[in-house]
Structure formats: C-alpha cells, structure tokens
Amino acid sequence: xxxxxxxPLLKATWETIYMVFIxxxxxxxxxxxxxxxxxTTRKHQAxxxxxxxxxxxxxxxxxxxxxxxxxxxxILPLTRLLVGTTIGTNAAIVPLTIAAIPFFARICENALxxxxxxxxxxxxxxxxTTSQIISKVLLPESLPALIRGGTLTIIAxxxxxxxxxxxxxxxxxxxxxxxGYQRFDAMVMLETVIVLVVLVQAIQVFGDYLARHRNVKIxxxxxxxxxxxxxxxxxWPSTVQEGNVLRVGVMTGWPEQVMQAAKSVAKEKYGLDxxxxxxxxxxxxxxxxNNGSIDANIFQHxxxxxxxxxxxxxxxVVIGKTFVYPMAFYSIKIQDISQLKDKAIVAIPNDPSxxxxxxxxxxxxxxxxxxxxxxxxxxxxxxxxxxxxxxxxRLDAAQLPRxxxxxxxxxxxxxxxxxxxxxxxxxxxxxxADSPYANIIVVRTQDKDKPLLQQLVNVMHxxxxxxxxxxxxxxxxxIPAWK
Amino acid sequence: xxxxxQLNKSYRLKQRTIAAVQDINLTIERGEIFGILGKSGAGxxxxxxxxxxxxxxxxxxxxxxxxxxVKLSPRQLRNERRKIGMIFQHFNLLSSRTAFGNIALxxxxxxxxxxxxxxxxxxxxxxxxxxxHIDHYPxxxxxxxxxxxxxxxxxxxxxxxxxxxxxxxxxDANSTLSILNLLKEINQTLGxxxxxxxxxxxxxxxxxxxxxxxxxxxxxxxxSVIDLFAQPxxxxxxxxxxxxxxLELPQAIKNKLHAExxxxxxxxxxxxxxxxxxxTPLITTLSKKFDVTINxxxxxxxxxxxxxxxFTVCQLxxxxxxxxQALDYVRSLSIMAEVLGYV
Numbered sequence: 001x002x003x004x005x006x007x008p009l010l011k012a013t014w015e016t017i018y019m020v021f022i023x024x025x026x027x028x029x030x031x032x033x034x035x036x037x038x039x040t041t042r043k044h045q046a047x048x049x050x051x052x053x054x055x056x057x058x059x060x061x062x063x064x065x066x067x068x069x070x071x072x073x074x075i076l077p078l079t080r081l082l083v084g085t086t087i088g089t090n091a092a093i094v095p096l097t098i099a100a101i102p103f104f105a106r107i108c109e110n111a112l113x114x115x116x117x118x119x120x121x122x123x124x125x126x127x128x129t130t131s132q133i134i135s136k137v138l139l140p141e142s143l144p145a146l147i148r149g150g151t152l153t154i155i156a157x158x159x160x161x162x163x164x165x166x167x168x169x170x171x172x173x174x175x176x177x178x179x180g181y182q183r184f185d186a187m188v189m190l191e192t193v194i195v196l197v198v199l200v201q202a203i204q205v206f207g208d209y210l211a212r213h214r215n216v217k218i219x220x221x222x223x224x225x226x227x228x229x230x231x232x233x234x235x236w237p238s239t240v241q242e243g244n245v246l247r248v249g250v251m252t253g254w255p256e257q258v259m260q261a262a263k264s265v266a267k268e269k270y271g272l273d274x275x276x277x278x279x280x281x282x283x284x285x286x287x288x289x290n291n292g293s294i295d296a297n298i299f300q301h302x303x304x305x306x307x308x309x310x311x312x313x314x315x316x317v318v319i320g321k322t323f324v325y326p327m328a329f330y331s332i333k334i335q336d337i338s339q340l341k342d343k344a345i346v347a348i349p350n351d352p353s354x355x356x357x358x359x360x361x362x363x364x365x366x367x368x369x370x371x372x373x374x375x376x377x378x379x380x381x382x383x384x385x386x387x388x389x390x391x392x393x394r395l396d397a398a399q400l401p402r403x404x405x406x407x408x409x410x411x412x413x414x415x416x417x418x419x420x421x422x423x424x425x426x427x428x429x430x431x432x433a434d435s436p437y438a439n440i441i442v443v444r445t446q447d448k449d450k451p452l453l454q455q456l457v458n459v460m461h462x463x464x465x466x467x468x469x470x471x472x473x474x475x476x477x478x479i480p481a482w483k
Numbered sequence: 484x485x486x487x488x489q490l491n492k493s494y495r496l497k498q499r500t501i502a503a504v505q506d507i508n509l510t511i512e513r514g515e516i517f518g519i520l521g522k523s524g525a526g527x528x529x530x531x532x533x534x535x536x537x538x539x540x541x542x543x544x545x546x547x548x549x550x551x552x553v554k555l556s557p558r559q560l561r562n563e564r565r566k567i568g569m570i571f572q573h574f575n576l577l578s579s580r581t582a583f584g585n586i587a588l589x590x591x592x593x594x595x596x597x598x599x600x601x602x603x604x605x606x607x608x609x610x611x612x613x614x615x616h617i618d619h620y621p622x623x624x625x626x627x628x629x630x631x632x633x634x635x636x637x638x639x640x641x642x643x644x645x646x647x648x649x650x651x652x653x654x655d656a657n658s659t660l661s662i663l664n665l666l667k668e669i670n671q672t673l674g675x676x677x678x679x680x681x682x683x684x685x686x687x688x689x690x691x692x693x694x695x696x697x698x699x700x701x702x703x704x705x706x707s708v709i710d711l712f713a714q715p716x717x718x719x720x721x722x723x724x725x726x727x728x729x730l731e732l733p734q735a736i737k738n739k740l741h742a743e744x745x746x747x748x749x750x751x752x753x754x755x756x757x758x759x760x761x762x763t764p765l766i767t768t769l770s771k772k773f774d775v776t777i778n779x780x781x782x783x784x785x786x787x788x789x790x791x792x793x794f795t796v797c798q799l800x801x802x803x804x805x806x807x808q809a810l811d812y813v814r815s816l817s818i819m820a821e822v823l824g825y826v
Contacts, residue, residue: 118571127564127565128561140577
C-alpha cells in the first residue's frame with residue numbers, strides 16, 4: 001500500500017547511525033570518566049572517598065532506573081539548552097547520551113574492578129601517581145572488557161534510538177513504528193528490521209575484533225571519520241530558504257501525505273516553504289510548538305488542546321479548522337448494534353482524549369451512562385450505568401484494528417479504518433457531523449496574526465488539499481469542518 | 484639500610500582492633516639478604532608492605548636509607564619508592580604488555596626517554612637471561628620466567644633495596660632454585676639489599692645471611708641463619724627447623740622415651756656440630772675414651788652459608804658417670820648435646 005523507495009530507508013539508516021554514533025561517542029567518553037571516578041573513590045582505592053562514591057552511585061542508579069521514554073520527556077529543558085531545540089535528530093541525541101552515560105559508567109567500573117589488585121599494588125610500589133595508575137594499568141589492562149562494554153552500549157543505544165520518533169528524531173526505529181506499526185506496512189517493517197539486525201551484527205563483530213586485538217586505533221580513526229561525516233551532514237546547505245519557511249508538526253502516516261499536497265500548493269501559490277515535522281505521540285507536538293521548535297501543528301481537536309493548555313499553561317491558539325474525522329465503532333462479529341450481546345467485549349483507545357470520545361459515542365447511543373459533566377475527559381471509571389455489562393478493554397489506538405477478531409465492538413479513529421480493511425460505511429455507531437472533534441490548526445498566541453500563518457490556513461483549505469484528503473478518506477470519512 | 488623502629492600496624496575489623504604486626508624493631512644492613520620466616524597469617528606480608536608504605540603503619544618509624552618514610556609527602560614518598568624494588572608471589576605483571584613493556588613500565592613512570600628505556604631494558608633482560616623472550620606476553624611465559632621479568636622490572640630503576648613477597652612460593656622446585664640463585668647473584672654483583680618473606684625455611688637456608696621469625700605479629704627471634712638452625716630458641720622456630728631438616732625422631736623411639744632415668748641407664752642425645760667440629764671422628768673417640776656404647780639413630784648434614792651443620796641423634800648406654808663424662812667431653816669440643824630423654 002505504500003511504496004517505500006530506497007531513499008527514506010537510507011535516510012533513516014543514516015539518521016540512526018548519526019544519532020547512535022554521537023550519543024555513543026559522548027556517552028562513552030563521559031561514562032569512562034564517571035566510571036573511573038566510581039572505581040577510584042571506592043574503598044581501598046587511590047582516591048577513596050565514601051561520600052563521593054555513594055553520591056555518584058546514587059545518581060547513576062537514579063538515571064538508570066528511569067524508563068527511557070520518561071527520561072526523554074523530563075529532560076526537555078536540558079535538551080533545549082544544549083541543542084537549541086527539543087525536536088529532531090539532534091534533540092534525540094541528548095536523552096540517548098544521558099541514558100547511556102551511567103550505563104557505560106557501571107560497565108567501566110566493573111571492568112576496572114576486574115583488574116587484579118596486585119597490579120595496582122605493584123605499580124604503587126614503583127612510585128606511580130594516581131593518574132599513572134589509571135593510564136598505565138587500569139585502562140590498558142581492562143581494555144578488552146571496556147571495548148566489549150562499549151559495544152554493548154552502542155547496541156543498547158541502537159535499541160533506544162527506536163524511541164527517538166517521540167521527539168521527531170527519525171531513524172530506523174521511527175520508520176518501523178510509523179510505517180509498520182501505525183500503517184500496517186509489513187514490508188517496510190521487515191526492511192527496517194533487517195537493516196537494524198545487520199547494523200547490530202556489524203557492530204558486535206567489529207567490537208569483538210577490536211577487543212580481541214586490543215585495538216583502539218581503528219576505533220579512533222573511525223570516530224574521526226564519523227565526526228567529519230556527521231558535521232558535514234549537519235552543515236550541508238539546506239535547500240530551504242530562511243524567512244519564508246513554516247515548520248508544521250503533524251502525525252506520521254497519512255497526514256504526511258496530505259501535507260505533501262499542501263506543500264506544493266504553498267510553494268506554487270505563495271512561494272511558501274512548508275517543512276513537515278512528524279511526530280508519533282500526542283504530547284510532543286504542542287510542547288514543540290510552545291517552545292518554538294515548530295511554527296504550527298495540525299493534529300488535534302479543540303477539547304484536547306484545551307485540556308493540554310489547562311494542564312501545561314501553553315500560550316497556544318486556534319487559527320483555523322481542517323477536517324472532522326469521525327470516530328466510529330466497528331465489528332466483524334455483528335452486523336448491527338442491536339445484535340450486541342450482554343457482557344460483550346468493547347475495545348476503546350487508552351489515550352486520554354480518545355477514550356472519552358469513544359465513551360461519549362456509547363452514551364449518546366444509550367449503551368452506558370457517564371457521570372454528569374465529565375465530558376471528553378471521561379474514563380471507564382466514570383461509567384455510572386452499564387446495563388449490558390459491557391466489558392471495556394483499553395488499548396493503544398494503533399493496536400485496536402488488530403483486535404477486531406477478539407472484541408465484539410472496536411472504536412477506531414479514522415486513521416485506522418483503511419488499514420484495518422474497513423470503510424466508514426460499515427460503522428455501527430459513529431459521531432455526528434456536529435462533532436467537536438474537528439482537527440485544528442494551532443499556533444503560538446503571539447504569532448496568530450502573522451501573514452505566513454494565514455497563508456497556511458488558506459493552503460489547508462485549498463481544493464488540492466481537499467482532494468488529497470478525500471483520496472485517503474473516501475466516502476465522506478473526512479468532512480471539511482470550516483464550511 | 485632499613486630500620487624499623489617500634490613499628491605497629493593494626494586494623495579495625497567491625498568492632499575489634501586486630502594487631503597485624505606489633506612492636507617490630509629490626510635493622511637490615513646494606514648489602515644483606517634478610518629473611519623473615521613465619522606461618523601464614525603471622526603478619527609477614529603486612530610487615531613487608533610497611534617497608535615501602537603500601538601499608539601505612541599505625542605507629543612507629545620506617546627508616547630507609549636514613550629517611551623516615553612515614554613523614555614524607557606523597558610526592559616525596561613516590562620518589563623514595565622508586566629506590567625500593569618489589570617482587571610478588573603472583574608476579575603481578577601487566578597482561579597487556581610484553582616482557583619488554585613490563586620492564587619498561589617503572590622507567591616510563593619515572594619519565595625516562597625512549598632511548599634510555601631501550602638501553603636499560605635490554606641490559607636487564609640480559610641480567611635475568613630472558614633476551615629471547617623480549618616480545619613475549621606474560622601468558623606465554625612459565626612461572627619462573629615471569630618472576631625473572633618481575634625481578635628485571637623491580638631492578639629497572641636501580642634500587643638499593645629489593646622486597647620479595649613469597650617470591651618462589653608459586654614456583655616448582657627447579658624454578659625456585661634458579662630464582663633464588665638469581666637473587667643471590669643480584670645481591671652479590673649489584674649489592675642490592677634484599678628483604679624477603681617466606682613460609683619456607685629452605686628459602687632462608689639457601690640465600691639469607693640473617694633471618695627473623697615472625698609469629699602472631701611479633702618478631703620472636705632474629706639472628707644469623709646458622710644460629711637460627713643450630714640453636715633455635717623459640718618453640719615456633721624449633722618446630723620449623725625440625726620440620727625443615729627432618730629432625731623429628733622416628734615414632735618407634737619417641738614411644739619408648741621417658742623423662743626420668745630408667746634402669747637400663749641408656750639415653751638419647753642429639754648432637755649438633757658445625758664448622759670444624761664436624762671434622763672430629765667423635766663417635767670412635769667417645770667409645771674408646773669412655774666406657775659407653777653408642778648406637779647411631781639418625782644423622783644429617785646441612786650446608787648453610789658455606790658452613791657445615793651436622794645433626795646426630797644417638798643412644799648412649801653405660802654407667803651414669805661414664806655417660807656424664809662423655810657428654811662433658813662433647814660439650815668441651817663446642818658441640819651442642821641435647822638430652823632428648825631416657826629409654
């Protein structure tokens with residue numbers, strides 16, 4: 001269904017190598033320093049310092065115990081401070097590095113600890129200084145273990161880098177998730193997985209070779225070449241001109257395709273360059289917009305935005321609507337809602353905005369009753385009456401199409417109807433045209449009157465964009481909301 | 484010269500304080516090979532490590548070449564340590580370096596130039612007879628060869644003193660012998676003072692000039708090696724000497740031994756003679772001169788420090804008076820006679 005050219009795969013491969021290389025290099029460097037500190041401040045070691053050792057150990061343990069995705073979100077301010085943005089490949093490098101430093105530090109500490117004490121004693125007796133002990137004994141003697149640990153770190157980072165998509169970091173992991181998981185393109189998923197396997201295998205073989213031959217020179221030479229490549233990649237003159245550029249955040253998948261149409265309209269009619277930044281979670285696009293990493297986003301509806309503004313005090317405002325993509329309930333087990341049995345299994349999305357949205361449809365159809373006034377933030381805990389004893393299963397939105405065979409009733413957002421092999425015509429229950437869930441174009445409050453952004457609204461309402469949308473969502477599955 | 488004065492070292496282990504070495508007073512002269520003998524756990528290792536301050540003494544002085552190491556700054560201590568070589572039971576060679584690299588290490592630490600290092604290492608390899616193993620890694624060397632590399636490394640900075648921590652305990656008999664000979668050679672040709680610790684009396688016997696015995700952290704006996712063997716004072720020393728020289732009486736005789744004179748008028752005596760006294764035809768003289776019969780039970784001759792040391796255990800029978808006269812005669816020849824018991 002989606003013909004993947006070689007270019008995106010190569011681009012994603014390079015992005016992964018780029019992220020993993022820089023993150024590995026920096027984290028191995030600082031991890032080594034931290035590891036040496038951890039080891040030398042241990043009891044009976046050269047710089048024995050119980051207090052220091054415990055504090056460092058505690059910090060390392062804390063960072064290591066935070067799940068990577070949480071770490072990535074919680075250090076956004078630091079990321080912004082270091083690389084000037086919280087989205088993109090460079091922004092992904094910061095959390096990758098922070099996560100890997102304590103990982104490698106522990107590996108390093110353990111490797112140094114394996115050096116026989118007698119060797120340290122012998123060189124101390126020769127009159128070695130602490131730094132000589134480290135450089136002449138500890139590091140050379142533990143070199144194979146350090147190289148193996150470095151290999152382990154690089155491979156772990158390759159795995160972590162799959163989550164870089166959350167901050168628009170790109171890479172193979174994001175490609176696999178976006179195309180394979182979100183869009184059911186098994187071929188793309190397979191290709192990326194193969195590339196990842198080859199990559200990991202190559203790293204392992206090469207690491208083993210270096211460890212066996214105690215050869216750091218080759219690693220140094222490769223690092224220098226990689227740095228040159230990375231810097232050249234970053235400094236390559238972009239074709240996009242500054243000043244007439246809008247960075248627009250959308251979800252990965254079909255919105256990207258719509259934005260392709262929007263891009264050409266913008267270029268032809270207004271000489272405006274739209275740079276499409278893709279996300280695969282619903283929190284980041286607003287964060288990125290609020291902190292200036294992007295100029296507009298088109299992915300959410302008003303109730304969700306209001307909730308986010310309330311929770312996070314964003315200075316964001318709506319400048320236009322796009323389409324309503326009605327959420328609906330589908331089933332491959334029953335043909336009509338009247339056939340729904342008692343105790344039927346109902347699968348609904350588990351993200352805060354869509355869960356309430358699904359429950360509201362059920363309430364409107366009198367299948368359940370919700371606590372008065374909860375509105376769109378309703379969860380299954382707000383159900384006050386469930387006469388049919390429906391059993392609710394809360395799942396990740398992308399997982400829902402996959403459980404049609406297991407559940408009696410499945411709530412799908414429009415994105416997943418096509419991939420699931422269904423059409424909106426088969427919906428058993430669906431939102432009306434009066435849905436408050438029209439997609440909206442959101443910008444920072446201070447920017448709302450900028451002409452460029454008005455042009456963006458016009459572009460999104462252009463016939464070309466409507467055509468592109470209708471192609472993806474035929475049969476009235478996308479209703480222009482501004483008319 | 485090494486002087487240890489009022490040296491104490493104790494550890495705190497949980498709530499208890501454990502004295503590893505106590506009240507050590509010891510002087511080791513320049514050019515001497517001094518051995519410290521002791522069973523495992525006696526504190527030998529701690530004592531040796533106090534000499535180059537790998538272990539910091541709890542109290543007391545460690546004076547090496549007229550400098551009290553305890554009072555030095557870390558920097559000064561590092562400088563002094565370069566004048567004290569050390570070798571270990573398990574060699575402690577760097578597995579990441581060849582024989583050459585290992586010997587070069589102390590010179591690198593001291594900031595010598597590449598040319599100097601090259602020259603020095605080659606002559607050291609020559610000294611320890613390992614020229615052909617210059618590029619071998621420790622894994623490729625035998626135990627004896629590893630210890631030779633370690634000795635060369637310890638001598639690289641031309642120290643006045645060499646500390647040996649059970650240097651031959653991990654080696655087979657042949658390697659032990661060759662390492663001991665090498666140490667002796669180094670002592671004689673380079674004049675390096677050697678302080679070694681060991682639990683094997685053989686090592687002391689082979690190369691030491693003087694020795695001390697450490698027991699439960701205390702230096703209970705010290706003196707020339709020949710005295711230590713001929714007239715051990717402390718019970719621990721006696722036990723060690725008897726074991727090492729196989730001087731234990733056969734069990735059959737031990738069983739018959741009484742502390743009091745019996746009716747047989749027969750006693751067991753151990754004669755210890757060294758130096759020229761061993762040349763006298765003693766047994767014949769005794770039986771001719773006095774009216775006693777002599778039955779030889781055990782005899783043993785040791786060569787220690789180029790001195791012959793003989794041990795003879797025999798049974799003397801005859802009139803009590805004759806036996807007493809015979810013993811007096813023996814003692815007049817400065818041969819030690821120790822009555823072990825009566826049968």
